[in-house]
Amino acid sequence: MPPSEKDNDSTPLETTNQLREFFDALPEAERDLVITTLDLQMANNPALSAKEKQSKLEALILKQVS
Amino acid sequence: MVFERITLHNFQRYHGTSSIDFPDPDQSKSIVLVLAPNNSGKTTVLRALEFLLFGHLHGYDRSTLWNLANYHARQSTPQGENLSVWVEARLRIGNNEPITIRREFSVRQTGPDRWAAEGPYLLSKKIDRPTADLIPEADGSLQSQIEADVPPDLFSWFYFAGEPANGRMSSSNSMALTEPLRKAIQIRRWSDAIFTAKETLNNLRKQLKKASESHGAYAELLRRKDVVTRNRDSNREALIEAHNRLNELKSEFQELDSECLRTSKKAEESQELYQRLKDQEQKRDRAKDLLQKSEKDVASLIARSAGLPLLEPGLPEIGKRLKELRNANLLPADISKGFIERLLAASQCVCGRDHDDGARQHLESYLEQTLASRTNNDLVNLANALEGGESSPIYESIQNYPKRLQSAIGRKSEAVRDQKQAEEAISDLEPRVESSSIETFSRLIKQRNEVSSKVRTQERETDELARTIKTQENTLQGLKDDLTKARPKRGADKLALLEGAIKVSEKLVENLQEGQQTFQNTVYDLLQQRLSAHFDPAVSGDNRAKLDRQTLLPVIIDSAGNTIKNAGGGETQVLSIAFVVSLAELRSQINKDMKEAGLAGRLLGEQSFILDSPFTSADHNYMRAIADFLPNKAPQLLVLLAKQNWPDTVREALEPHIASAYGVTLHTSAKAHDPSSFEFEVSGKSICLLQEIEDTEESYTTFSKI
Numbered sequence: 097m098p099p100s101e102k103d104n105d106s107t108p109l110e111t112t113n114q115l116r117e118f119f120d121a122l123p124e125a126e127r128d129l130v131i132t133t134l135d136l137q138m139a140n141n142p143a144l145s146a147k148e149k150q151s152k153l154e155a156l157i158l159k160q161v162s
Numbered sequence: 163m164v165f166e167r168i169t170l171h172n173f174q175r176y177h178g179t180s181s182i183d184f185p186d187p188d189q190s191k192s193i194v195l196v197l198a199p200n201n202s203g204k205t206t207v208l209r210a211l212e213f214l215l216f217g218h219l220h221g222y223d224r225s226t227l228w229n230l231a232n233y234h235a236r237q238s239t240p241q242g243e244n245l246s247v248w249v250e251a252r253l254r255i256g257n258n259e260p261i262t263i264r265r266e267f268s269v270r271q272t273g274p275d276r277w278a279a280e281g282p283y284l285l286s287k288k289i290d291r292p293t294a295d296l297i298p299e300a301d302g303s304l305q306s307q308i309e310a311d312v313p314p315d316l317f318s319w320f321y322f323a324g325e326p327a328n329g330r331m332s333s334s335n336s337m338a339l340t341e342p343l344r345k346a347i348q349i350r351r352w353s354d355a356i357f358t359a360k361e362t363l364n365n366l367r368k369q370l371k372k373a374s375e376s377h378g379a380y381a382e383l384l385r386r387k388d389v390v391t392r393n394r395d396s397n398r399e400a401l402i403e404a405h406n407r408l409n410e411l412k413s414e415f416q417e418l419d420s421e422c423l424r425t426s427k428k429a430e431e432s433q434e435l436y437q438r439l440k441d442q443e444q445k446r447d448r449a450k451d452l453l454q455k456s457e458k459d460v461a462s463l464i465a466r467s468a469g470l471p472l473l474e475p476g477l478p479e480i481g482k483r484l485k486e487l488r489n490a491n492l493l494p495a496d497i498s499k500g501f502i503e504r505l506l507a508a509s510q511c512v513c514g515r516d517h518d519d520g521a522r523q524h525l526e527s528y529l530e531q532t533l534a535s536r537t538n539n540d541l542v543n544l545a546n547a548l549e550g551g552e553s554s555p556i557y558e559s560i561q562n563y564p565k566r567l568q569s570a571i572g573r574k575s576e577a578v579r580d581q582k583q584a585e586e587a588i589s590d591l592e593p594r595v596e597s598s599s600i601e602t603f604s605r606l607i608k609q610r611n612e613v614s615s616k617v618r619t620q621e622r623e624t625d626e627l628a629r630t631i632k633t634q635e636n637t638l639q640g641l642k643d644d645l646t647k648a649r650p651k652r653g654a655d656k657l658a659l660l661e662g663a664i665k666v667s668e669k670l671v672e673n674l675q676e677g678q679q680t681f682q683n684t685v686y687d688l689l690q691q692r693l694s695a696h697f698d699p700a701v702s703g704d705n706r707a708k709l710d711r712q713t714l715l716p717v718i719i720d721s722a723g724n725t726i727k728n729a730g731g732g733e734t735q736v737l738s739i740a741f742v743v744s745l746a747e748l749r750s751q752i753n754k755d756m757k758e759a760g761l762a763g764r765l766l767g768e769q770s771f772i773l774d775s776p777f778t779s780a781d782h783n784y785m786r787a788i789a790d791f792l793p794n795k796a797p798q799l800l801v802l803l804a805k806q807n808w809p810d811t812v813r814e815a816l817e818p819h820i821a822s823a824y825g826v827t828l829h830t831s832a833k834a835h836d837p838s839s840f841e842f843e844v845s846g847k848s849i850c851l852l853q854e855i856e857d858t859e860e861s862y863t864t865f866s867k868i
Contacts, residue, residue, distance in 0.1 A: 114683065114684045115677075115681055115755050115759060117680075118677055118680045130674060133674060150362045158659065160666060161662035
């Protein structure tokens with residue numbers, strides 16, 4: 097079948113919003129921590145070594161608990 | 163990243179300053195066409211952009227950088243003076259305002275055939291004015307922005323010569339591309355986050371273990387808790403794997419199920435085709451019979467006519483002559499009859515013998531049977547028949563003859579036509595019936611049922627793991643309560659703090675693992691959706707694009723779900739381009755979603771593409787198919803084409819979408835070239851991209867707007 101006769105009704109290019117639902121379902125404190133941990137991996141933190149990232153996260157967690 | 167303008171200054175083959183302006187991304191026409199003779203510097207445009215964005219090029223280091231400076235420009239720069247070489251662009255990084263950036267270095271002759279380069283430096287305009295100065299970047303933040311928008315690993319995916327990613331996407335070693343891909347679409351960010359969270363958790367556990375060393379009962383409870391926690395964590399990871407496997411199986415099942423449905427419909431079509439074949443065979447047999455009968459009729463009519471129809475024009479004359487004979491009493495010609503009658507009337511024969519009964523009978527029989535007598539009768543009958551002129555029956559019979567013959571010939575022609583039509587229909591139907599989907603359907607149903615069984619087994623395994631984890635968590639809760647009770651008074655605060663931090667860390671790991679799964683599934687679904695929307699309608703037949711779950715790279719599958727490894731005619735090229743277009747859209751979407759979810763990160767904007775000779779591996783039909791596919795697939799598409807990639811079919815497909823067109827003029831000695839290979843047709847104009855220079859000079863290149 098030539099391309100022109102094919103079903104051209106393409107799937108709508110919409111996000112499934114699964115990610116937003118995941119974040120929305122988390123309690124605020126847990127969500128903040130997930131976001132912070134993800135932010136630590138960003139390209140604008142290239143100077144941080146794995147150990148430094150772990151230390152930063154640990155300090156944040158201990159601060160949150162105390 | 164989208165561009166307003168790219169400018170090359172004394173860069174490689176481009177002598178002086180050459181610019182390409184890009185259309186506004188919102189404009190309906192998205193293509194910038196650059197036509198260029200072979201070996202005139204098409205690929206230099208890609209290299210210039212790579213140099214601008216990243217400051218280096220494969221094959222060049224500090225000691226050979228001067229080689230990127232144009233030969234003519236170097237020759238005309240006095241020894242000891244600096245020659246400035248740069249690539250500049252006004253562009254939009256992400257969703258930011260347009261910015262002018264430049265990568266520049268200078269070249270200086272240090273001796274005969276010896277050159278040195280200084281730089282390159284990245285500069286930008288801090289104030290967005292044409293007259294504003296370009297200021298060198300000091301802190302690397304602009305470079306970070308550039309690389310976040312166009313990761314170096316993905317440069318050859320969006321800006322390519324031939325095929326995206328240097329054609330590696332369809333090679334067997336495609337796993338090598340997966341890691342940069344995971345990074346680009348931020349899956350890697352989640353893996354890294356899980357790693358950091360686990361490291362933090364392990365460190366907190368170590369601290370708690372150390373702090374509890376002097377408290378026997380507490381330490382023992384902690385040890386037991388660690389054992390259960392490790393088992394629980396191990397089961398949790400197994401559960402994630404089990405869930406993934408289950409999702410894969412479910413997805414496989416759904417695909418097979420859909421294919422079964424499609425094939426079952428095709429099987430119904432096969433039945434209908436078979437019935438049509440039978441009908442046509444009957445039609446052919448009937449036509450064969452009719453043909454034989456009509457051929458007989460024609461032969462019989464011709465034979466029975468005894469040539470009479472040919473006599474028709476002479477009949478009036480014959481009638482007239484017979485009438486004359488009759489009037490002259492010569493018809494009936496009674497000589498023989500009278501003679502016999504006289505013989506019979508006499509008692510004796512002329513020889514003197516008496517007539518006996520035998521002789522009399524013989525003479526009477528002779529009278530009846532004699533040819534002369536029959537002819538006599540026939541002529542009398544004919545004369546009588548012709549007596550009535552054209553209204554006589556003989557005329558009618560003769561005049562009807564052509565109609566009867568024509569009718570028989572008509573039936574014969576009709577039978578020949580019917581037979582031919584039926585035979586054509588049969589030869590069309592037979593192979594279609596032969597490739598009946600019934601067997602395929604049976605195979606697919608078998609596969610579907612096997613996968614369905616695997617899904618049930620996997621579900622049981624997943625449920626079992628979930629139950630085990632639940633039990634372990636109950637045990638852990640009990641142990642945690644026991645730990646709280648057993649917590650020694652001395653150092654209780656620190657122990658409580660560490661216990662709390664561990665609890666939070668455990669939850670963080672759990673949340674990140676769940677988030678990663680959600681994210682991966684979302685990314686996979688979105689990329690697959692986009693890929694299908696771009697590829698499936700663009701190719702002939704039932705072939706479809708499918709994303710491999712492991713590599714996240716695309717493959718082509720046929721209607722039965724089998725991977726097609728060597729798709730021909732440029733279909734692989736359509737797949738690769740469809741994939742990178744989908745990837746660009748997905749990156750932009752992911753960044754938007756992540757930003758909306760509150761995650762730090764720069765918003766990626768629209769993505770332009772530069773395609774140098776994208777028809778390289780395509781046959782003539784697919785050149786057209788690729789050319790039809792390209793328009794409107796990105797906000798800006800710079801397409802660089804040599805003459806062999808600019809046939810009429812490609813021109814017809816692209817011309818309506820061209821926002822602007824440029825020619826790359828090669829300044830060279832004309833003697834060494836065939837001028838016709840420099841002539842291009844574009845927008846109804848004929849242009850020549852050859853400029854003759856002295857034999858002794860090295861050739862160079864410039865841009866000109868067409």
